[in-house]
Amino acid sequence: MAITFYYGAGSPFAWRVWLALEHKAIPHELKVLSFADGDNRKPEFLALNPRHKVPLITDGDFVLYESAAIVEYLEELQPVPALFPGEARSRALVRRMVCEADQYLEAANAKLIGSVLFTKPEEWDAGKITAARDALVGELGLWETAIRGDYLAGPLSAADFAVYPMLAIALRCEKKKPDLGLKAALPAKIAGWMARVEALPYFAKTWPAHWK
Numbered sequence: 272m273a274i275t276f277y278y279g280a281g282s283p284f285a286w287r288v289w290l291a292l293e294h295k296a297i298p299h300e301l302k303v304l305s306f307a308d309g310d311n312r313k314p315e316f317l318a319l320n321p322r323h324k325v326p327l328i329t330d331g332d333f334v335l336y337e338s339a340a341i342v343e344y345l346e347e348l349q350p351v352p353a354l355f356p357g358e359a360r361s362r363a364l365v366r367r368m369v370c371e372a373d374q375y376l377e378a379a380n381a382k383l384i385g386s387v388l389f390t391k392p393e394e395w396d397a398g399k400i401t402a403a404r405d406a407l408v409g410e411l412g413l414w415e416t417a418i419r420g421d422y423l424a425g426p427l428s429a430a431d432f433a434v435y436p437m438l439a440i441a442l443r444c445e446k447k448k449p450d451l452g453l454k455a456a457l458p459a460k461i462a463g464w465m466a467r468v469e470a471l472p473y474f475a476k477t478w479p480a481h482w483k
């Protein structure tokens with residue numbers, strides 16, 4: 272088993288890589304780091320990633336971090352089943368969606384997560400939370416318009432694995448703040464697409480352990 276996968280539960284970026292590994296059935300050793308215990312700041316991990324972030328993989332003596340780069344590497348390592356399917360234009364569309372997820376969806380998500388999950392309830396700012404939720408719903412409206420088929424780019428692709436975990440963590444905010452109103456505001460096509468990702472045979476295995 273050449274690949275070792277460094278993972279942190281609840282990290283949408285690490286989740287993306289796990290879904291890609293499972294989709295391609297690439298054998299790997301899973302190393303779960305604990306953020307609470309500071310595993311990602313320990314010297315042995317900093318030697319692999321000075322940015323102290325998961326995900327990270329090693330493949331023999333090759334070390335790679337950054338989830339989008341890892342997924343592309345896995346695709347080159349094992350092209351079938353594809354995560355960048357089709358011809359050049361279809362693959363470019365997948366890459367565009369991954370960039371959009373990492374740039375725009377992530378920015379909207381970070382505001383909501385920051386104002387709900389990473390803020391103590393007694394310090395919640397209702398105006399800030401509503402604005403963050405509305406901005407995310409607005410962003411999701413763009414994704415709803417962009418959906419090409421059963422999955423974001425048409426066939427299942429790296430775009431689905433980039434976006435799904437971000438939305439799952441956003442919806443997690445509603446567990447902590449049940450009146451958030453995000454689930455109810457999800458565009459219908461996005462809700463249907465999420466259900467299709469959740470129906471993938473390996474999906475349940477990747478659900479964050481502490482969310483169960």
Ligand SMILES: N[C@@H](CCC(=O)N[C@@H](CS)C(=O)NCC(=O)O)C(=O)O
Pocket residue numbers: 279281282283284285311322323324325326336337338339
């Ligand atoms: N751009 C990176 C983001 C990775 C990232 O932000 N990971 C977070 C967890 S979601 C992390 O490890 N944070 C720990 C830290 O910064 O100390 C990627 O796509 O892999």
